Amino acid sequence: METHEIRRRFLDHFERAGHQVVPSASLVSEDPTVLFTIAGMAPMKPFFLGQATPPSQRVTSVQKCVRTLDIDNVGVTTRHNTFFQMAGNFSFGDYFKEGAIRHAWELVTSNRDEGGYGFDPDRIWVTVFESDDEAARLWEEVAGLPPERIQRRDADDNYWSMGVPGPSGPCSEIYYDRGPEYGREGGPVADEDRYLEIWNLVFMQDIRGESAGSGKSDFPVVGSLPRKNIDTGMGVERVALLLQGVDNVYETDLLRPIIATAERLSGRTYGAPGGHADDVRFRVVADHIRSGTLLVADGVTPGNEGRGYVLRRLLRRTVRAMHLLGVERPVLAELTAVVRDLMSPSYPEVATDYPRIERVAVTEEAAFLRTISSGSRLFDVAAAEARSAGSTAISGSTAFQLHDTQGFPLDLTLEMAAEAGLTVDVEGFSRLMQEQKDRARADSKARKGHLTDMTEYRRLLAQGPTEFTGYQELETEGTVRGLLRDGVRLPRVGSGETVDLVLDRTPLYAEAGGQEADAGLITGRRASAEVLDVQKVDRKLWVHKIRVLDGELSEGDAVVASVDPEWRLGARQAHSGTHVVHAALRQVLGPDALQAGSYNKPGYLRLDFSWSQGLSAETRNEIEEVSNLAIRRDLPVRVLYGTKAEADALGAIALFGETYDETVRIVEIGGPWSVELCGGTHVEHSSQIGPIALLGESSIGSGVRRLEAAVGIDAFRSLAAERALLHQIAGSLKARPTDLPARIDAMAERLRAAEKELERYRAQQAAASVAALADGATQVGGVSLVAAALPDGSAGGDVRTLATDIRGRLAGRPAVVALFAATDGAVSFAVAVSPEAVSAGVRAGDLVKAFAPEIGGRGGGRPELAQGGGTDPAGVERAVQALRSALSATSAR
CATH class of the missing domain: 3.10.310.40 (Diaminopimelate Epimerase; Chain A, domain 1)
Incomplete structure (x- = not known):
């Protein structure tokens, strides 16, 4: 059974059981404490925490996931993958243990003709938490499993939590017996190679407290959840391994063809006798190029930190593995094309966006090949220094520096050292790597531990979402729902205090989509306050950060929230200007020049876009001219609402990594010339934007460029400042502005001649x-x-x-x-x-x-x-x- 079919059957099974099918979230996590979506339940976390309302009490999904913590084990073992698919079904206060067990058992064991996977029930084993008698009983009653195939395990294996205080509960894991050729008898507690875990059912029923020690399960259970939930995760790749009758995930239908391509390119054979080292390299290539391709598809670009660094490492390890297989020419274009063909049936965006994906990969590959060249020179210096110091080893710190600053893999340093008759202090390198990982973990833990308590915000949201009136008006009467400081509710606040304010209605735009929050005032009968910032909680609750100017504000007060009209005018000009520049960019460079991020505020816009090379002065001038011609044409700006499918039919552009509601807001400028999904504030006609003056263009990472521009009156001021500077230079050189290029060229030529004369004198000296x-x-x-x-x-x-x-x-x-x-x-x-x-x-x-x-x-x-x-x-x-x-x-x- 093909992996795509396994995925389809899972979703169909749970849709028939009344679950709403939700698409996979992006691999780019919305959780600020992690870089990527690392589990199938991760996008559901706000629903379990009560921070958001789920679309249905029953939900199912097949979620794309990336985990890179064990990246060094990829290929060495046949179990580790950086990219994997986690199929899950979720119940938010609906069915519980019996329903979860019944749904899983029916899918796993039902006849294939009936839509199931057709696993032999006699080869199924399960584990339950050591004290979960209810789950053990249900496996006997619902599935008919004999007691000897229901094993109990402690909290380290069969109790789940998010790693921080909050929802938790016992879990039950489903295993399949692969047969005596894979290991010894005795069930999962005896051998997890023979008995392969395929599904984990989490029964979320408890509230856990703070950890009491360093152990994974060393925490108290402090209460019960008022509504019990179900969170399950089935490993799609592991099920494919079993249903396709292969030994490991690298031999399944979505990875083995990549290995076959690497075999063709290298002339070597996977699985050849005595070829373990090559087998590891083939598996690294297959795993990393798939993960890298899907990360690029979700908008990640190579860089030196965060997600970009992880992607860079994946792509460069792919190139390095192919190099060790004897292939020194560029290969990523061919490998990513294979991934496109394999993955697009489930994730069509990989095919539709492939030209950009290929360009990013090829650009990074070229950069790494240059890095190998420059890193080799640094290695030569380090080797010479080692020899002159009488040492036979490259220091661990040097190896770490090559790895951390040059992207030089340790195995490359080891290979070059061996060729030079030297060794490498691997222990010192490993110690520095561990210190780096420890710092990263400590930073992550610190971020987790300092999140504001969201309890009160969730209670306010339970009263209903904030009504945003800012598209229609700049002044709105509202009621103070809540005043909070550091998550703590306050009955009233006085002059000079800075707090969070929640209203039932507001015209103030909350920061989103690259647009800064509005500035404005909150005025009541007894107080006034300035608005410093506006943010959203769960995209539905507007939270205003205010500083009370005078008087006293209390919960329940009637107030008037007003937007600074000059600020809003500038914000509208900048946001509409961003759309205009994006459309002009695509008109000049072509449809592959897609927005990869933006930021705008009154008078200024910044647009990041996918492109692999700098723009010439002529190209920048053309983009600026096309933008200003669109403004002069007074194009109409129209706002539409519809489904995502309707927006796609109109050709609307969506931003990578953004999450959209069922109904989306579509902003057109000049009809089909510019169509984008956007929740920002905009002008009514393009002429209201005013002039746009490009300030600069630069690289912000491999394959990503940045345009900056001044908008409206700020564009005029920028151009006026340039004109003043031009006249100042003309005055200093006693020349007309139109004569400056010739005058400066003549001065530069005289300077070059003088430098040559000076060099000749120095040579003589x-x-x-x-x-x-x-x-x-x-x-x-x-x-x-x-x-x-x-x-x-x-x-x-x-x-x-x-x-x-x-x-x-x-x-x-x-x-x-x-x-x-x-x-x-x-x-x-x-x-x-x-x-x-x-x-x-x-x-x-x-x-x-x-x-x-x-x-x-x-x-x-x-x-x-x-x-x-x-x-x-x-x-x-x-x-x-x-x-x-x-x-x-x-x-x-």
Whole structure:
């Protein structure tokens, strides 16, 4: 049975059982404490916590998930995947244990002709929490399982919580016996390779407290949930493994074709005798390229932190694994195309957005191939330093630096070290990696522990959502529903206090969709307050952060909430301007230039978009002109409401990672010219935007560019400031503005000519210095020595070149040249040794070690040439003496 069919049967089964099918949420998590959606229940978390109302009491989904905590185990074992699909059914206060067990048993064991999976009931085992007699009884009554195939386990295995105080409960896991060839008898408690877990049913009935210790289950149960819930998760890939009769998930229908492509590209065979190392690499390729492709499809772009860093690591580990398989040419375009074909039947966005996905992957691959080149140079320096220091190992800190700053995989460092006859301090590297992970975990834990208590906000939301009137008016009468500070309800607040205010109705726009919150005032009969910020809770409750200016505000007060009209005008201009620039961008560059984020506030807009190269001045000018022509045409701006399907039919553009309600708001500018899903405030006609002036364009990550622009009166001010600057420069150069380009070109040409003349003079000076220094060589132990501190500027910034030139003048005899140049409180030096001196036992690196401490420095290199620097120019004379002493001692030997 194909994986897509397994997925379809799951959703069909639960839809027939009265569940509402909800689509998979994005892999980009809305939870600020995690980077990705890591479990099937993660999108349901607000419903379990009471922060939001579920669309139905019964819900089912197949959720895309990514976990990278065990990324280093991917491929090494056949169990670990970074991307997986978790099928789940959820009950919010509806059915409980009996219903969950019945639904699962029917799907797992029903005949395939009836829509089930057709597993042999006699090979099913289950586990329950050690004290959950009810679940054990229900498995006997509902499923007819004999007691000997119902095993009890402790809280570490069969009790679930979110890891923080809140909902929790016992769970029951379903296992399938794969047969004696996979391990020993005795059920899941004896062998979880033979008895493979496929489904976990969580019976959410308790409220857990704070952890009492460091153990996973070391916390008290402090109460019972008022409404019992069900949360289940079935591993789609594990079910596919069993139903397709293969040994591991990498041999299922959605991964094995990727391995086959890697086999074709590399000429090597998966599963070949003695090929365990290659098998690991094939599995890494299959896992990582699938995960990376799906992350890009959900709007993630490679970067140096957060989600972008994880994606970058996945793509680069793919390239590295292919490199170890003997493929050094670019391969990601071919591999992502295979993923597109495999995954698009369930996730069609992978196919529709493939041109952008391919571009991001190919750009990152090219960048990594350049990184391998630059990282190799850094490795060469580190290897030279290790040898000059008499070490045979690359330090753990160097390996970690290559990994952390250059994206250099440890296995690449190990391979290059072995080729250079060196080892790597893997233990030191691992220690630094662990410290980095510990810091990340501590940061995550701190973020989890400092969330504001949402209890009171949920109680306010239970009274009904805030009515937003800001699309129709700038002033609204409302009632104070709640006043809160740090989640604590207050009956009243006075002058000077800053608190959260919740109204039943408000015209003030809450920050969303890249648009800043409105500024405004709250006025009552006895008080007034300024609005500092407006945010949403669960997208339905408007929370105003206010500072009371005078008087006293109390719950239940009648107030008037008003928007600053100038602020709103500027916000509308900027948000509509963002849509106009986006449409202009796509008109100039093509439909692949999709928005990847935005921010706008009065007078300013910022638009991030998917593109792999910088824009020329001509292209920027064209985008700016197309935008302003659209404004001059006075295009109508129309707001429509409809379903997501209707919006898609209109060609409306949705922002990656955004969550939309069942009814969406569609903003058209000029009919089909610009159609986007948007909840922001907008002008009625494009001419009301005013001028748009592009301020700049830059890269913010691999495959993502950023445009910034001034809008309306701020655009005029920006252009006026540029005009003033232009006239100032023209005045200084005593030229008309139109003559400035020619005048500046002429000045630049004269400057280049002067620099060439100066360089020629320096070359002459350096040549004279070479001759003079060579002629001044002294004999130290049978070796001609030139050791000198160069006057400031005479080295032309290159002591190494001068040292090798002088050595050339001393050709045919044992010679050592050591030059020192002091600049800005630092010293640079180079030591060049002739072949004859090297044959006599003189090594440049040994001489550096002898004198470098005198100038507070270090250096290294080859026996015939070494260089470095120091921090104490006053020690140069002592360094020369130390060099002479070391040379004398070497010659004496």
